[in-house]
Amino acid sequence: MTTAPSAPTPDLLDRLRELLGPRGVLTEPADVAPYVSDWTGVFVGTAAAVLRPADTAQVAAAVTACAAAGVAVVPQGGNTGLAGGSVPDASGQQVVLVLDRMRRVREVDPVADTITVEAGVVLATVQQEAAAAGRLFPLSLGSEGSCTVGGTVSTNAGGTAVLRYGMMRDLVLGLEVVLPDGRVWDGLRPLRKDNTGYDLKQLFIGAEGTLGIVTAAVLRMLPDTPRRATALLALPSVDAAVALLPVLREHGGGELTAWELLSRQALELVTTHLPGARDPFEGPHPWYGLVELAGSADSVGERLEEALAAAVEQDLVADAVLAGSPAQRAALWALREGVSEVQKSEGPSLKHDVTLPIATLAGFVAQVGPELEQVLPGVRLVTYGHVGDGNLHYNLSGPVDDPLALRAAAPALTRTVYDAVAALGGSISAEHGLGALKRDAAAGYKSEVEVDLMHALKAALDPRGLLNPGKVLAPRPGGGPATTATTSSRGPSAS
Ligand code: FAD
Ligand code: 2HG
Ligand code: ZN
Numbered sequence: 001m002t003t004a005p006s007a008p009t010p011d012l013l014d015r016l017r018e019l020l021g022p023r024g025v026l027t028e029p030a031d032v033a034p035y036v037s038d039w040t041g042v043f044v045g046t047a048a049a050v051l052r053p054a055d056t057a058q059v060a061a062a063v064t065a066c067a068a069a070g071v072a073v074v075p076q077g078g079n080t081g082l083a084g085g086s087v088p089d090a091s092g093q094q095v096v097l098v099l100d101r102m103r104r105v106r107e108v109d110p111v112a113d114t115i116t117v118e119a120g121v122v123l124a125t126v127q128q129e130a131a132a133a134g135r136l137f138p139l140s141l142g143s144e145g146s147c148t149v150g151g152t153v154s155t156n157a158g159g160t161a162v163l164r165y166g167m168m169r170d171l172v173l174g175l176e177v178v179l180p181d182g183r184v185w186d187g188l189r190p191l192r193k194d195n196t197g198y199d200l201k202q203l204f205i206g207a208e209g210t211l212g213i214v215t216a217a218v219l220r221m222l223p224d225t226p227r228r229a230t231a232l233l234a235l236p237s238v239d240a241a242v243a244l245l246p247v248l249r250e251h252g253g254g255e256l257t258a259w260e261l262l263s264r265q266a267l268e269l270v271t272t273h274l275p276g277a278r279d280p281f282e283g284p285h286p287w288y289g290l291v292e293l294a295g296s297a298d299s300v301g302e303r304l305e306e307a308l309a310a311a312v313e314q315d316l317v318a319d320a321v322l323a324g325s326p327a328q329r330a331a332l333w334a335l336r337e338g339v340s341e342v343q344k345s346e347g348p349s350l351k352h353d354v355t356l357p358i359a360t361l362a363g364f365v366a367q368v369g370p371e372l373e374q375v376l377p378g379v380r381l382v383t384y385g386h387v388g389d390g391n392l393h394y395n396l397s398g399p400v401d402d403p404l405a406l407r408a409a410a411p412a413l414t415r416t417v418y419d420a421v422a423a424l425g426g427s428i429s430a431e432h433g434l435g436a437l438k439r440d441a442a443a444g445y446k447s448e449v450e451v452d453l454m455h456a457l458k459a460a461l462d463p464r465g466l467l468n469p470g471k472v473l474a475p476r477p478g479g480g481p482a483t484t485a486t487t488s489s490r491g492p493s494a495s
Pocket of ligand 1: 078080140153340
């Protein structure tokens with residue numbers, strides 16, 4: 001049986017100050033404030049303290065002290081997560097442990113092709129370090145200037161290059177993790193081959209801080225791809241975007257790196273709200289695709305042109321704009337990557353990060369739009385995503401004349417989307433995780449066996465339910481990890 005977590009006593013806070021030093025423990029409300037609300041603004045909690053350990057030994061010491069006192073710990077990286085996993089609940093009893101003082105690059109090894117970094121290192125720094133060694137670290141997200149290695153490991157982040165390189169899981173060779181009881185698991189091995197029983201690192205990748213605190217990682221580096229060919233395509237339909245994938249593969253081969261989708265509605269939001277953004281086409285089109293080939297030779301440009309010629313011949317593309325310079329490439333990418341930020345300017349939004357078998361994508365879009373219109377007339381579909389992976393960000397904004405109506409309709413809208421996803425054999429969380437946002441919904445769409453296995457893992461690693469309680473796993477009547485007061489939010493998911 002688990003017992004409810006306790007609030008930290010003044011003695012515990014004094015002990016933590018001794019362990020972490022004066023910079024390592026924040027308790028003043030103004031200092032704590034940035035760590036208790038998430039990027040979307042949906043999840044706002046309160047924390048008894050924010051802990052900022054400077055190294056793995058300090059993480060272990062802090063977690064040991066909190067565990068002894070029965071205090072719950074919420075791990076946090078760059079706080080860019082989109083599922084409310086990184087912020088505390090509303091009880092005021094939890095402490096946030098943030099890795100922002102652990103930003104050392106421990107080793108870059110060009111022979112083993114690995115980079116070993118602490119969990120607080122920002123993703124863009126890993127990319128820059130790899131580039132400085134003439135290599136590539138391919139994980140790429142719109143939030144790469146602030147999200148951290150610990151956060152991207154813990155959410156198993158995806159992004160725009162998954163088509164070619166896979167998710168974060170595919171790039172991790174080893175991890176160092178502080179367990180919920182404070183012990184350190186040193187799995188920081190650079191080995192490509194290691195069949196010595198269970199692959200323990202996989203437990204912590206995508207666990208969203210519920211099984212351990214990642215303190216360092218050994219990551220794979222890959223051959224650099226300095227030549228890039230990028231184009232924005234105007235498309236007649238989602239069907240065309242799906243049909244284009246094999247065409248792009250045939251011509252792009254292993255150099256096809258990104259195949260992204262954007263609806264007209266999404267593009268218009270970006271051109272309206274993002275300074276300097278403009279629609280490069282003369283007239284409107286229902287859909288847009290952003291394709292990128294990357295390699296070491298200039299021939300990537302020729303391959304892209306061949307692919308586009310084939311696409312035009314098959315009537316899959318209405319128009320195309322090729323980037324002729326790095327600045328033009330950046331401008332095209334801004335149209336795709338800007339959507340997340342600009343949707344905030346249109347009132348609350350409701351996020352659905354779904355993945356579907358790719359053959360069902362067009363049918364899903366055709367079916368669900370009209371169903372949502374029935375639920376909330378005038379609801380705006382801000383659809384975009386990583387079409388090459390079958391991953392749509394099927395996000396919604398409220399009607400233009402009543403954007404706040406989204407909040408009351410949110411549960412019915414989300415249910416409509418998720419039921420359709422489930423019926424088509426998809427997943428309700430492609431890349432952002434469950435956190436607090438999708439915890440309950442996910443339990444409803446998973447089999448009893450899956451939910452049982454997840455609870456069994458949680459109970460084995462964190463029997464007292466002290467690490468990020470209330471995230472990922474729904475509480476179980478009569479047992480399972482304890483959950484505490486829910487983080488306050490203005491609705492199930494409308495921000
Ligand atoms: P946080 O938000 O701080 O935490 C995320 C989760 O991981 C929480 O549950 C937290 O408790 C846990 N955690 C954090 N650090 C640790 C640690 N050291 N040990 C254990 N647990 C930890 N995501 C994608 O997958 N693909 C995208 O394309 C993408 N684009 C984005 C674009 C924008 C503009 C934004 C704002 C977000 C985007 N995201 C995307 C979501 C987000 O950036 C990722 O989820 C990222 O992996 C979170 O990293 P973070 O360091 O900010 O983690
Ligand atoms: C993206 O692909 C991100 O742009 C963010 O995953 C999606 O904000 C979102 O819903
Ligand atoms: Zn995404």
